[in-house]
Amino acid sequence: LDAAAQSTTAGGRNLTIAVQQIPDNHDPVSENTNVNLRVMYSLYDTLVKVDFRNGNKLVPGLATEWKVIDAKTVEFKLRPNVVFHNGDTFDAKDVVATFSPVRLGLDKTVPVESRPFLSGIDRVEVVDNMTVRFQMKTGDAIILSRFAYYPSQIISATALKEAKSYQDFTAMDAGTGPYSLVSHEVGKDVVLKKFDKYWGNPKAAADTVTFTAVPELATRVAGLLSGQFDIITEIGTDEVAQIEANSATGVAGGPVANIRGLFYDCISSPISDPRIRRALNFSIDRETLVLTLYNGRVGIPHDWQMASFGDLYLADRPAAEYNPEKARALLKEAGYNGEEIVYRTLPTYYAKQLETAQILQSMWKAVGFNIKLEVKENWDQATKDTPDRAIIDSSFTGYYSDPLGQFWRRFGPESSYTKQGWWTISPEMQKLGDELTTSTDIKRRREVFGKMLDEFEQDPHGGMLHDLAQFMGVRKDRIELKPLPSEYLDLTTEGVSFK
Amino acid sequence: MNWLLLRSGRAILTLLLLLTFTFFTLAASGDPALQKFSPDVDLATIAAFREKWGLNEPIWKQFLIYLERLAHFDFGMSYRTGRPALEVVLDRVPVTLSLAIPSIVLSIVIGIPLGFYAAMNKGRLADRITILVAVMGLAIPPFLLGIFLMYVFSIWLGWLPPSGYVNWTSYIMPVASISAVYAAIFARFTRSAMVEVMSHPMIETAKASGLATGLVQRVHVLPNVLLPLVTITALEFGNVVTFAAVIENLFSWPGAGTLLIEAVAGRDYAVVEAVLLLTGSTMILANFLTDLSYGLIDPRIRDYRRAYRRSPDQLPSPEGAA
Amino acid sequence: MIEANQSSGVVPLQPLLSIKGLGVGFSTGTATSTLSSISFDLMPGEILGIVGESGSGKSVTCRAITGLLPNFARVRGEMIFDGQSRSLSSPRMLAPLRGADMAMIFQDPMSALDPLMTVRRHLRLRTKEDPAIYLRQAGIDEPNTLLDTYAHQLSGGQCQRVAIACALSRNPRLLIADEPTTALDVTVQAGILRRLKALSAERNMAIIFVTHDLAVVYQLCDRVLVMHQGQVVESGDVKTVLTAPKAPYTQDLIRAIPRPAVRGERLVTVPGELGQYSFPAPPAIAGGHQLLEFQAVKVQYKRPDGSNVDAVKDVSLTLKRGEILGLVGESGSGKSTLAKTAVGLARPISGNVMLDGERLDWNAPRMQWRRDIQYIFQDPRGALDPSARILSQVRMPLDVHRLGEASERDARARALMRATRLEDALFSRKPASLSGGQRQRATIARALTLQPKVLICDESVSALDVSIQARVLDLLMDLREKLGIAILFISHDLSVIDHLCDRVAVMRQGELVEEGETEALFRQPVADYTQDLIAAIPRLPSFAGVQIARIEAMA
Amino acid sequence: MSPSGNFPLLIVASFLIVAVFVLLAIFAAPLSPHNVADINLLARFRPPVFLGGTWDYPLGTDRLGRDMLSLILRGIQISLTIAAVGTICGAIFGTTLGLLSGWVGGLLDNLVGILVDFQATIPNLILILALVTIMPEANFVAFVIIMAMYGWDRYARLARAIALNAKNQPYVQAQQVIGASAFRIVTRSVLPNFMAVLLVTMSLSFPQTILLETTLSFLGIGIQPPDTSLGVLIGEGRGQLYNAPWVVLLPASVILLATISISMLGDWARDRVGVD
Numbered sequence A: 001l002d003a004a005a006q007s008t009t010a011g012g013r014n015l016t017i018a019v020q021q022i023p024d025n026h027d028p029v030s031e032n033t034n035v036n037l038r039v040m041y042s043l044y045d046t047l048v049k050v051d052f053r054n055g056n057k058l059v060p061g062l063a064t065e066w067k068v069i070d071a072k073t074v075e076f077k078l079r080p081n082v083v084f085h086n087g088d089t090f091d092a093k094d095v096v097a098t099f100s101p102v103r104l105g106l107d108k109t110v111p112v113e114s115r116p117f118l119s120g121i122d123r124v125e126v127v128d129n130m131t132v133r134f135q136m137k138t139g140d141a142i143i144l145s146r147f148a149y150y151p152s153q154i155i156s157a158t159a160l161k162e163a164k165s166y167q168d169f170t171a172m173d174a175g176t177g178p179y180s181l182v183s184h185e186v187g188k189d190v191v192l193k194k195f196d197k198y199w200g201n202p203k204a205a206a207d208t209v210t211f212t213a214v215p216e217l218a219t220r221v222a223g224l225l226s227g228q229f230d231i232i233t234e235i236g237t238d239e240v241a242q243i244e245a246n247s248a249t250g251v252a253g254g255p256v257a258n259i260r261g262l263f264y265d266c267i268s269s270p271i272s273d274p275r276i277r278r279a280l281n282f283s284i285d286r287e288t289l290v291l292t293l294y295n296g297r298v299g300i301p302h303d304w305q306m307a308s309f310g311d312l313y314l315a316d317r318p319a320a321e322y323n324p325e326k327a328r329a330l331l332k333e334a335g336y337n338g339e340e341i342v343y344r345t346l347p348t349y350y351a352k353q354l355e356t357a358q359i360l361q362s363m364w365k366a367v368g369f370n371i372k373l374e375v376k377e378n379w380d381q382a383t384k385d386t387p388d389r390a391i392i393d394s395s396f397t398g399y400y401s402d403p404l405g406q407f408w409r410r411f412g413p414e415s416s417y418t419k420q421g422w423w424t425i426s427p428e429m430q431k432l433g434d435e436l437t438t439s440t441d442i443k444r445r446r447e448v449f450g451k452m453l454d455e456f457e458q459d460p461h462g463g464m465l466h467d468l469a470q471f472m473g474v475r476k477d478r479i480e481l482k483p484l485p486s487e488y489l490d491l492t493t494e495g496v497s498f499k
Numbered sequence B: 001m002n003w004l005l006l007r008s009g010r011a012i013l014t015l016l017l018l019l020t021f022t023f024f025t026l027a028a029s030g031d032p033a034l035q036k037f038s039p040d041v042d043l044a045t046i047a048a049f050r051e052k053w054g055l056n057e058p059i060w061k062q063f064l065i066y067l068e069r070l071a072h073f074d075f076g077m078s079y080r081t082g083r084p085a086l087e088v089v090l091d092r093v094p095v096t097l098s099l100a101i102p103s104i105v106l107s108i109v110i111g112i113p114l115g116f117y118a119a120m121n122k123g124r125l126a127d128r129i130t131i132l133v134a135v136m137g138l139a140i141p142p143f144l145l146g147i148f149l150m151y152v153f154s155i156w157l158g159w160l161p162p163s164g165y166v167n168w169t170s171y172i173m174p175v176a177s178i179s180a181v182y183a184a185i186f187a188r189f190t191r192s193a194m195v196e197v198m199s200h201p202m203i204e205t206a207k208a209s210g211l212a213t214g215l216v217q218r219v220h221v222l223p224n225v226l227l228p229l230v231t232i233t234a235l236e237f238g239n240v241v242t243f244a245a246v247i248e249n250l251f252s253w254p255g256a257g258t259l260l261i262e263a264v265a266g267r268d269y270a271v272v273e274a275v276l277l278l279t280g281s282t283m284i285l286a287n288f289l290t291d292l293s294y295g296l297i298d299p300r301i302r303d304y305r306r307a308y309r310r311s312p313d314q315l316p317s318p319e320g321a322a
Numbered sequence C: 001m002i003e004a005n006q007s008s009g010v011v012p013l014q015p016l017l018s019i020k021g022l023g024v025g026f027s028t029g030t031a032t033s034t035l036s037s038i039s040f041d042l043m044p045g046e047i048l049g050i051v052g053e054s055g056s057g058k059s060v061t062c063r064a065i066t067g068l069l070p071n072f073a074r075v076r077g078e079m080i081f082d083g084q085s086r087s088l089s090s091p092r093m094l095a096p097l098r099g100a101d102m103a104m105i106f107q108d109p110m111s112a113l114d115p116l117m118t119v120r121r122h123l124r125l126r127t128k129e130d131p132a133i134y135l136r137q138a139g140i141d142e143p144n145t146l147l148d149t150y151a152h153q154l155s156g157g158q159c160q161r162v163a164i165a166c167a168l169s170r171n172p173r174l175l176i177a178d179e180p181t182t183a184l185d186v187t188v189q190a191g192i193l194r195r196l197k198a199l200s201a202e203r204n205m206a207i208i209f210v211t212h213d214l215a216v217v218y219q220l221c222d223r224v225l226v227m228h229q230g231q232v233v234e235s236g237d238v239k240t241v242l243t244a245p246k247a248p249y250t251q252d253l254i255r256a257i258p259r260p261a262v263r264g265e266r267l268v269t270v271p272g273e274l275g276q277y278s279f280p281a282p283p284a285i286a287g288g289h290q291l292l293e294f295q296a297v298k299v300q301y302k303r304p305d306g307s308n309v310d311a312v313k314d315v316s317l318t319l320k321r322g323e324i325l326g327l328v329g330e331s332g333s334g335k336s337t338l339a340k341t342a343v344g345l346a347r348p349i350s351g352n353v354m355l356d357g358e359r360l361d362w363n364a365p366r367m368q369w370r371r372d373i374q375y376i377f378q379d380p381r382g383a384l385d386p387s388a389r390i391l392s393q394v395r396m397p398l399d400v401h402r403l404g405e406a407s408e409r410d411a412r413a414r415a416l417m418r419a420t421r422l423e424d425a426l427f428s429r430k431p432a433s434l435s436g437g438q439r440q441r442a443t444i445a446r447a448l449t450l451q452p453k454v455l456i457c458d459e460s461v462s463a464l465d466v467s468i469q470a471r472v473l474d475l476l477m478d479l480r481e482k483l484g485i486a487i488l489f490i491s492h493d494l495s496v497i498d499h500l501c502d503r504v505a506v507m508r509q510g511e512l513v514e515e516g517e518t519e520a521l522f523r524q525p526v527a528d529y530t531q532d533l534i535a536a537i538p539r540l541p542s543f544a545g546v547q548i549a550r551i552e553a554m555a
Numbered sequence D: 001m002s003p004s005g006n007f008p009l010l011i012v013a014s015f016l017i018v019a020v021f022v023l024l025a026i027f028a029a030p031l032s033p034h035n036v037a038d039i040n041l042l043a044r045f046r047p048p049v050f051l052g053g054t055w056d057y058p059l060g061t062d063r064l065g066r067d068m069l070s071l072i073l074r075g076i077q078i079s080l081t082i083a084a085v086g087t088i089c090g091a092i093f094g095t096t097l098g099l100l101s102g103w104v105g106g107l108l109d110n111l112v113g114i115l116v117d118f119q120a121t122i123p124n125l126i127l128i129l130a131l132v133t134i135m136p137e138a139n140f141v142a143f144v145i146i147m148a149m150y151g152w153d154r155y156a157r158l159a160r161a162i163a164l165n166a167k168n169q170p171y172v173q174a175q176q177v178i179g180a181s182a183f184r185i186v187t188r189s190v191l192p193n194f195m196a197v198l199l200v201t202m203s204l205s206f207p208q209t210i211l212l213e214t215t216l217s218f219l220g221i222g223i224q225p226p227d228t229s230l231g232v233l234i235g236e237g238r239g240q241l242y243n244a245p246w247v248v249l250l251p252a253s254v255i256l257l258a259t260i261s262i263s264m265l266g267d268w269a270r271d272r273v274g275v276d
C-alpha cells in the first residue's frame, strides 16, 4: 500500500509538486528565476493577461479595458471588486505602488532584478480611482506587453506600506491570484491554498498546493513513481522512458519561451575575427544535438526568434545552418591555425549543460577548432574578463512576445554583456535597434528585424543552439496537466484537472 | 584553571582562523552580487545590491565590520534571504542533527559489535567476511547507495517515502545511507583496537583466573577499547555534518549541510560563517570533551596531568593502554 | 615417581593432574621444538617445584597446561585432570578448567594488571568475598591502603602480590605460580610461602611453583622437576634431588648458588666470553672517589584520595667509583623510586643527585649523563619495545651515541648478548616471544653496551636461574674490575647481595634504615628490620652445602 | 586453533585484485580501444557485450556514446592515482605533524592543534575554492594537494595521541634514559607502534578520497571533462540507473572491489605488524 501517497494527498484536492528549488521570496521584481515564475503565476495577476493557450493573445486581466493613446502613453480601466489576499480591495493606488520607484529599481539600496524591463516608464498618473495612465520616456513598440508579462504583477499598496523594509515586503503575500500563500520555509517548501475570493475564472484547481524542494532529480522521479508527488519539474529526456513505463505516470511539457545559446567575446579574444565566430556557428550540428540529448523533443529556432513573436515572427527565415565545409573555409580565410579557444561552462546550471558542452567541443573539433573546455563554479568565474575569454554558455528568454524581449534585450545596448564589453554594437545595428524599439509600424519593424538578423549573422556575438523545453512528470492517475508554453505554471482548472 | 584558559584561547584562535580564511576565500572566488542574480542582470541592480550590503567597502574592511558585529553577538544578515544569518542556520540545524545523531548511534550500534566479532575471530574467515560486509557500506558512495535504496524501497516496493520528512519511516533510508559508511569505519577501528588490547598480558591474567570470556570482554577489553573509540567518534562526528550534506540533498532534507553548500555557492558570507562557527564550536567542544573523557577513563592520564599540571589534552593512545 | 606419594597406603590416590608427552613448538621459530615430551604427575595437595635454566620451557609448560599459549604454538600431548583426559593441543578444551580448577600467576606481574582498573575491582571480579582477605593471604599487610590504587601506582612487589591474590581468590584446586615472588623481599616472601603451604594443606590445593631459588624449593616443595633445554632432566623428591643431584645440569645449578663463602669470587669461570670485543682502556679506579651521590632526596606521589605519600624521605646515599652498593628493603619501600631520580624518571621535590660532583638537573639534561648512568628497569617486559627485534634494541645505545662503525656496534651488541648467555637464535626475536629471563638479559646487555660509569640494576637478575645468574654476576664483577663501573644493585635476593656487594643499604618505608659494609651488616645487623630480613633469608640446609663442597671438589 | 594461515584465500584474492587494478592503471592507454574523449552520438547507451552489445564497445557506451571500457580504464588510472598519492601524502603530512606535536608539546602542540581543528572544521568545499583561486588551472597537482589536505587531520590527531601515550611507556622511558633523541624514539619506536592505526586509517581514507573526488567533480572543480574518473563516471551515471545501469554499476563495482580488497589487505597487514 502506498503510505506515502496517502499521507500527502489525503482528503481534499491537494497537489504536491516537487521542484528542484523553491524561490527565496515572492516579490516578482526581486526574484527573476524560473522557480519563482512557477509560483508567481498562482499568486499574482497582471493588468493585461496573456492567453498563452491562444497564440499569446492579450486579454483583460486586472484591467478590464485599455487604450493605447500613443507610442508613449497607455491608459487602463481597472477591474472593480478585486480583493487581495490580504483583504484589501484593488484600485489605482495599488497600480501606483506596483510601479513605484522602489520597484522600478530607482532606489539605490533596493536591488531590483527586473530593472531593465520597466525602465522605460516615466510616470504613472491616476486618472481616477479606477483609471490609471502610464507615460513612457520614449516611444515603446511593445507598450501593452509591458503590462502583461513579467514583472508587472500587481501588488497591494497596503502591503508595501506596512512592510518594515522592502526586504520585509518581499516575503509577504501581496497578490490577487487564484491561490494565497500559507507558508514559505526557505529551502524547504512553499504552501499555497485556494483563494476563495478570487475574482477571475478559471479558479484554483486544488485546495492546497505544496511546492517542495527536491534538488536531486532521481529523488523527484522516485517520489513521483512512488506516489509521493503529483507533479515533478525539470525532468530530462533520459527519465521519460522510466516515467512512461509506469502506467500511472506520464510526461507533460514542452518548449518554453527560451532559447539555449552561447555568447562570444568579440573584442581582443582568440575569436575577435567575425569569420571565426561564423565558423563556430556553422559547425554546430543542431539536429544531432537535439536528437541526442532531447530525443528530438525540442525544436531548433529559425534564427533568434520564437513563434510567439506573432506579427514579428519571420517564418521564412531558415533554421540555423550546419555547414562544416563553410566553417572550414571561413577558418582558412581567417587564418586560424589551431589557437586555443576557451569555452567556459558551468556543470549544471542548464539542463544537460556539460553534455552539451562536450558535444559542442567535439563538433568544433571536427572542423579543426582547438577548444578548451573549462568548467567553472559560478558565473562570476565564467564571465571573468581575461585575455582568453571567448565562449560562454547562456540562454535567451523571450520575456515579451517580441524581439525586444529577447534578441535585442541580450544583444542590444541595455544588455549587461554589452555594458561589460563583450562586443560593441555597430552604428548601423544601433540605428536598426532604435527603430525596432520605438516604431509601432509592424511592417517596418519586421523589415528592420530581418535586417538586424542578417547583420548579426555576418558578425555574430553569440550562437544559437535550440529551443529550451521544460518537461514535467505527472501522476496521470490522479490529475491531468496542461502546461503553458511558458515558464509559468498554471494551476487553475484550466491547467490542472483532478480525476 | 590554567589549561582552561589556554584551551579557550586556542578555540578562539581556531575559530578566528576559520572565519578569516573562509571570508577571504569566498570573497576572492566570487562576488556575492553575481551569485544572487542571474548573469545577465542589470549593472545598476548589482550596484544597489552592493550598496545595500556594504559590499563596496574593501574586503578587509568588510571583514573588520563583520568581526566587530560578531563581537556583539550579531552574526550578520543573509544576503540571500535578508534574514539574520544565525536564525537561518538555527532553522536548519535540527534537521541535520536529527539525521546525524541517529546515524552515528546506529553506526556505533552496528559497527562496534561487528568489529568486536571480527577481532574475536582475528585472521579467520569469519573475520574477513565480517569486515568484507562492513566495508561494503564504505565502498559504495553514499549517494549511490541512497539511490539504490530508493529504487528498491520507494519505486519497487513502495514502502518508504523517498523525499523529505513524512513520518518516522522517512528516516530509514537517509540514516541507513550515512550509517553504512560510519558503521564500516567503526567496525574497522574497533577491530583494530580490540586486536591490540587482546594482546595485552592482562587478558591472559584474566583468562588464567578463569573469568568467563564475556566478562573479560566487558570489563577488560571494552574499557580499554573505549579510549580509541571515543577519539574516533569525536573525529567522525565532526565529519558527519559535512558528509550529511550529500544525503540531505539526495533525500531533500533541508539541513545545515545543504544550507552550507547553498550559502557557499551564493557567497552568502554571514550564513557560511555562522554555519562554520557552529560546526567549529561543536567540533572544538567535542574534542575538548574527548580530551576530558580520557582522564575519566584512564587513571594514568589523570595522574600524569596531576603530576605535570598539563592541559587535559595530553592524551593517551587511542589504541588503548598498550 | 608415584610411589613416593603412596605412602599413606590405604587408598591409592589418583593424581589430580598428569601430563603425558607434552611437546610445544612455535611455528615462527626455526628451532624444531621448544618442549619435548614432558611428563609428570601431581597429587592433590602436593607442591611441585619446577626449576631450570632460564629459557628452558618452564613458563611454556605452565601455559600449555592452562591452554594459554599463543595460538600459533603447536602443542602435543595429553593431560588427565581429575581423572578426565584432555588433549593439550586444543586450548578450548582446557578453558573450562581455568578458575575453580586451576589458576595461574604469570611471570611478569607489572604488566599483568588492567591499567584502567583498581585493585579492588580486579579482585571483585573474581570473588564475592572481601578482597582484603586475599590481599592479606598474598602478603599485603595493610590491604585497605592499596584497594583503590591502579597498577601504575604500585611498586613491582605490590603488583606481584595483587596478582597472587587474584589467583588465590578463585580458590583453585591447582595453583600454577610462575616465579611469583621475584619482586618480593625475603620477609614478605617467607610469609607468602608459609601461607601457601598452609593453604595447600588446608584445602588440598596442589601447587606448581616455578622458581630459581633452590632454597625456596626446599622450603616449600614436596617434589621438584629440573628442566634444561626443553626437557625434564631430573625429577624427584626435593631432598633427594638437592642432596644427590644426578644430572650434570642440576649439579651445575647447585654449584652456582651464590653464597657468602665465595663473596667477590667468580661463580663460574668460563674464560673468553668478554674477550671477543675490546673495551677502551679502563679509566683508572680512583678508589673512594664519590661518583653518584644522593643528597637528602625526597620524592612524593599522590594517593588516590589526593593526599601525598613520601615514597622517598630525605635519603642520602653515596656510590663510589668501582663500588657495588646493594640496596635492599621492603617491597614498596622506595628503592626503584630512589634509583629513578638518578636518571630523571622521578623528580625529587627536594634534595639533589650528583654525578661526579655535578648536579643532575634533568630539566636541562646532558647527553654525557645519559652515557654515564645506565638504568636497568625492574620490569623487563615493559622496558623493551614490543615491536622491535632485541638485537637492534641492544645495539641502540651505541647507535644513539654514535660509537664505532655500524658493523662494530653489531658485533659488540652480539658479544654482550652472548655474554649474558642469550643464544644467537634469539637475536632477531621480538620481546613477546622470549622467556622472562631472556628479556631480562636483553635489558642487561643493552645497559652494558655503553660501559657506563654508573650502572643501576633494579631487580635485574631476579628472573634468572642461578647458573645464568652466576654468569651475569661474574660479568658485572669483570666490568667493575676492568672498567671501574660503580653499580647500584637493587635486589631482594640477599644471598646475591651478600655475594656481590661491597656495601649494603637497607630501606624501609622510604627511609634509609641502615647502611654498611656487607660483611658487617650481614653479621651484625643493627636495625630491627635488617635483623628480620636476614633472619628470613631462605636457606638451603647444611646438607646441600656439603653437597656443594663435594661437587666443587670434583670439578 | 584455526591456522591463521599466512596467506588465506581472501587475502590472496584481494592482493590479486589490487595488482590487476595497478596494472590496468599503468597500461590504461594501450588497453583502451577508444580515446576517452571520442564522442559517438550515434552510439549512445550501447549495452555491454554480456547484455547483448557488440564488441565495438565491450562494456557499452555512455550518454555521449563514449566507450565505457576506455572510460573505466582511464577512471581507474586517474582515481587510483589520486587516491593513492592523496592518501599517502595525507598520511605522511598528518603523521609527521601529529607525532611532532604530541612529542614536543607546548607551543608547537597548540599550533598544530589549531591547524588540526581548522582542517577538521573547514568544509572541503572552501578549501578547494581557496586552492582553485590560487591555482586557477584546476590541474592534477592542485587536485592531489586537495586530496592530501583532506583527512590529514585525522592522522595528525591519532598520531599525536600515540606520541603522547608513548611518553608514558616504560620502553620509551628506557630509551630516553639511554639518551636516544626524540627523533630516534619517534621514528624507530613510536612510529612502528603507530603502524597498525596508520594502516587501518589509510585503507579507510582510500575510498573516502575517491568519494571526495566525486563530490568535487560535481561542483565543477574536480576532474574536468573530457577527462574522467571513477567518481565522475558514477556521478554522471547516477540518473541512468533505469535506462543504462551499466553506466553507473561498472565504475561502482570497480570502486567496490578496490575498496574491499584494500580494506582486507589493510587489516591483514595491520595484524602482521602487530607485536607477536
Ligand SMILES: Nc1ncnc2c1ncn2[C@@H]1O[C@H](COP(=O)(O)OP(=O)(O)OP(=O)(O)O)[C@@H](O)[C@H]1O
Binding pocket: C152, C153, C154, C155, C156, C157, C158, C183, C184, C301, C302, C303, C311, C330, C331, C332, C333, C334, C335, C336, C337, C338, C378
Ligand atoms: N606513580 C605512582 N603514584 C603513586 N604512588 C606510587 C607511584 N609509583 C610508586 N608509588 C608508590 O611509591 C612507593 C614506592 O614505590 P617503589 O616502586 O619505589 O618501591 P620499591 O621499593 O621499588 O618496591 P619493589 O621492591 O616492590 O619494586 C610504593 O608504595 C608505591 O605504591
Ligand SMILES: Nc1ncnc2c1ncn2[C@@H]1O[C@H](COP(=O)(O)OP(=O)(O)OP(=O)(O)O)[C@@H](O)[C@H]1O
Binding pocket: C026, C028, C029, C034, C052, C053, C054, C055, C056, C057, C058, C059, C060, C061, C070, C107, C426, C432, C433, C434, C435, C436, C437, C438, C463, C464, C465
Ligand atoms: N611466543 C613465543 N614464540 C617463540 N618462542 C617462544 C615464545 N615464548 C617462549 N619462547 C621460547 O621458548 C623457550 C622457553 O620459554 P619459557 O618462557 O618457557 O622459558 P622459562 O623456562 O620460563 O625461562 P625464564 O626462567 O627465563 O622465564 C625460550 O627459549 C623462549 O625463547
Ligand SMILES: [Mg+2]
Binding pocket: C058, C059, C060, C107, C178, C435, C436, C437
Ligand atoms: Mg618463564
Ligand SMILES: [Mg+2]
Binding pocket: C155, C156, C157, C335, C336, C337, C378, C458
Ligand atoms: Mg621496585
